[in-house]
Amino acid sequence: MNAIMTPPPRSTDAQPCVHLQGIHKFYGSVHALRNVDLTIKRGEVCVAIGPSGSGKSTLLRCINQLEEISAGKVYVLGELAGYAEIDGRMHVLAPRRIAEQRRRTGMVFQRFNLFPHMTAIENIMEGPVHVKNTPKATARENAQALLKRVGLADLAGRYPSQLSGGQQQRVAIARALAMEPEVMLFDEPTSALDPELVGEVLDVIKDLASSGMTMMLVTHEIGFAREVANHLVFMDQGAVVEEGDPRAVLNRPSNPRTRAFLSKVL
Amino acid sequence: MDIEKAPPDRLVPARQADRDGAVKLNEVVPRRHPGRWLATILLLWLAFSFAQNVATNENFHWDIFAQYVFAPQVIRGVGWTILLTIVAMAVAISIALLLVVMRGSDNPILRTCAWFWIWFFRGTPVYTQLLFWGLFAVLFPRISLSLPFGSEIVGLDTRMLVTPAVAAIVGLGFNESAYLAEIFRAGFNAIDRGQLEAAQALGMRQGRIWRRILLPQAMRVIVPPTGNETIGMLKMTSLVLAVPFTLDLMFATNAIANRLYLPVPLLLVAGFWYLSITSLLMVGQYYLERHFGRGVDTIRARTE
Numbered sequence: 001m002n003a004i005m006t007p008p009p010r011s012t013d014a015q016p017c018v019h020l021q022g023i024h025k026f027y028g029s030v031h032a033l034r035n036v037d038l039t040i041k042r043g044e045v046c047v048a049i050g051p052s053g054s055g056k057s058t059l060l061r062c063i064n065q066l067e068e069i070s071a072g073k074v075y076v077l078g079e080l081a082g083y084a085e086i087d088g089r090m091h092v093l094a095p096r097r098i099a100e101q102r103r104r105t106g107m108v109f110q111r112f113n114l115f116p117h118m119t120a121i122e123n124i125m126e127g128p129v130h131v132k133n134t135p136k137a138t139a140r141e142n143a144q145a146l147l148k149r150v151g152l153a154d155l156a157g158r159y160p161s162q163l164s165g166g167q168q169q170r171v172a173i174a175r176a177l178a179m180e181p182e183v184m185l186f187d188e189p190t191s192a193l194d195p196e197l198v199g200e201v202l203d204v205i206k207d208l209a210s211s212g213m214t215m216m217l218v219t220h221e222i223g224f225a226r227e228v229a230n231h232l233v234f235m236d237q238g239a240v241v242e243e244g245d246p247r248a249v250l251n252r253p254s255n256p257r258t259r260a261f262l263s264k265v266l
Numbered sequence: 267m268d269i270e271k272a273p274p275d276r277l278v279p280a281r282q283a284d285r286d287g288a289v290k291l292n293e294v295v296p297r298r299h300p301g302r303w304l305a306t307i308l309l310l311w312l313a314f315s316f317a318q319n320v321a322t323n324e325n326f327h328w329d330i331f332a333q334y335v336f337a338p339q340v341i342r343g344v345g346w347t348i349l350l351t352i353v354a355m356a357v358a359i360s361i362a363l364l365l366v367v368m369r370g371s372d373n374p375i376l377r378t379c380a381w382f383w384i385w386f387f388r389g390t391p392v393y394t395q396l397l398f399w400g401l402f403a404v405l406f407p408r409i410s411l412s413l414p415f416g417s418e419i420v421g422l423d424t425r426m427l428v429t430p431a432v433a434a435i436v437g438l439g440f441n442e443s444a445y446l447a448e449i450f451r452a453g454f455n456a457i458d459r460g461q462l463e464a465a466q467a468l469g470m471r472q473g474r475i476w477r478r479i480l481l482p483q484a485m486r487v488i489v490p491p492t493g494n495e496t497i498g499m500l501k502m503t504s505l506v507l508a509v510p511f512t513l514d515l516m517f518a519t520n521a522i523a524n525r526l527y528l529p530v531p532l533l534l535v536a537g538f539w540y541l542s543i544t545s546l547l548m549v550g551q552y553y554l555e556r557h558f559g560r561g562v563d564t565i566r567a568r569t570e
């Protein structure tokens with residue numbers, strides 16, 4: 001089936017991986033995102049920080065269309081997400097097309113969201129086998145390699161309920177990677193974990209970052225942000241208040257709200 | 267891409283250390299339960315005396331029971347009852363799944379249709395529905411597709427289509443679908459919303475998500491009450507007399523009883539068979555529950 005579809009345009013180095021233009025998001029009367037502009041270049045590790053309720057998760061979820069945006073445009077890998085623009089009007093794409101667009105981004109959730117009725121390796125194989133129609137044997141081989149990569153080679157046959165939080169999150173990362181995404185989105189991947197388990201997940205993400213994966217990460221781990229980010233975004237009340245080089249933003253915040261937030265968390 | 271720094275987590279079997287002689291396990295003396303033994307003896311004694319009384323009681327006519335329990339008429343009745351149960355449940359399950367998907371869809375027409383279906387079939391007695399399906403061929407002698415005010419395109423004699431067996435199955439299945447739809451809806455609602463999002467984030471299509479992710483998880487919640495409904499359906503098949511459909515187990519045993527003027531032994535025959543089929547269904551349910559409980563029922567709380 002894949003063969004007869006036109007291949008998605010492969011983004012080039014010059015083209016931004018994610019490009020947000022004037023995004024607004026309303027939940028009823030709640031204005032969760034206010035005129036957000038953001039560009040993530042290929043290979044960039046963009047980390048979003050900010051107080052609770054500032055719209056970080058919402059922003060991430062808009063990128064892979066788990067939320068419908070109220071205004072603005074989202075471009076992922078050069079493609080307008082969720083709509084076809086014809087004569088200046090936005091035509092909603094068919095669910096099938098939206099599903100296809102989502103395949104190019106991987107997402108890791110705060111609460112893992114592994115499929116509880118499948119073992120670790122089945123979780124990882126699910127996408128390749130049932131979305132990309134990869135032969136089962138190939139998918140199993142790749143999944144085994146991914147499990148090894150996240151340090152869980154021995155636990156392929158365990159169900160999520162038999163894994164610790166850190167192990168579950170590493171399986172979740174492997175599951176997202178199995179789809180060979182070009183952009184990875186992480187929504188507070190360690191905030192549901194006990195402190196001693198945070199490290200093992202951060203290590204996996206760090207290695208992923210150094211392998212050149214483009215990603216956007218929401219986190220409360222400021223130290224980790226400083227270490228891996230090469231693009232830091234500070235959000236407050238639905239708006240991007242300050243962004244730029246992480247050292248600059250963290251050490252010499254220019255905005256008073258950034259300063260107030262950092263003085264609390266550092 | 268050499269990311270193998272994280273140490274592999276190893277599962278150390280609990281007894282491994284013991285086998286190596288490193289750990290001396292506690293010597294545990296289980297609690298004694300003298301009350302349980304006493305209760306067991308008392309209940310066995312009661313059961314035995316009751317069984318003895320029933321077995322030797324002449325009012326039960328066990329000779330007639332033995333004569334008819336495997337009579338061809340009865341066996342045929344058993345076969346039809348099982349067939350009605352299975353086919354009606356299959357019809358009900360398919361419709362119920364469709365109804366749940368329709369109710370969850372963003373198409374208002376589908377949602378409304380599903381709502382009306384459940385409203386109607388749950389809101390009228392099944393006996394009335396069966397009577398109606400029995401009369402269907404009288405009420406609508408011919409089913410035909412024709413243009414408005416125009417000539418007939420295709421037509422069919424209804425008696426060929428809605429035979430008593432079909433009327434019985436449709437009547438039972440449609441009625442049951444409305445109940446199952448509610449059970450299924452509860453099952454799907456019990457699933458965490460994150461499951462749907464995780465599947466969407468992988469780029470799965472809606473149909474695949476329903477089949478691969480949502481249905482197997484809902485099944486865990488759906489199977490026990492659906493087992494209940496199946497057993498209910500088994501006994502509801504005795505109502506097909508309303509159609510009238512006259513080959514099921516209850517009709518067969520009643521007919522013999524009326525001929526012999528001996529209701530009791532044939533009630534026992536019917537009871538014996540209904541109980542046997544129910545037991546069989548329970549075995550099936552056990553395996554279904556085990557299958558769909560995988561991944562979840564692996565950790566049990568300690569019972570005290």
Ligand SMILES: Nc1ncnc2c1ncn2[C@@H]1O[C@H](COP(=O)(O)OP(=O)(O)OP(=O)(O)O)[C@@H](O)[C@H]1O
Binds near residue numbers: 032055
């Ligand atoms: N489904 C929803 N319905 C209504 N309001 C919502 C919904 N989801 C989020 N919001 C609101 O939108 C705002 C942004 O929420 P969001 O979850 O994006 O914050 P966040 O920055 O991720 O916070 P946290 O750090 O606590 O995760 C909040 O005010 C929240 O109450």
Ligand SMILES: [Mg+2]
Binds near residue numbers: 056057058187
């Ligand atoms: Mg959040």
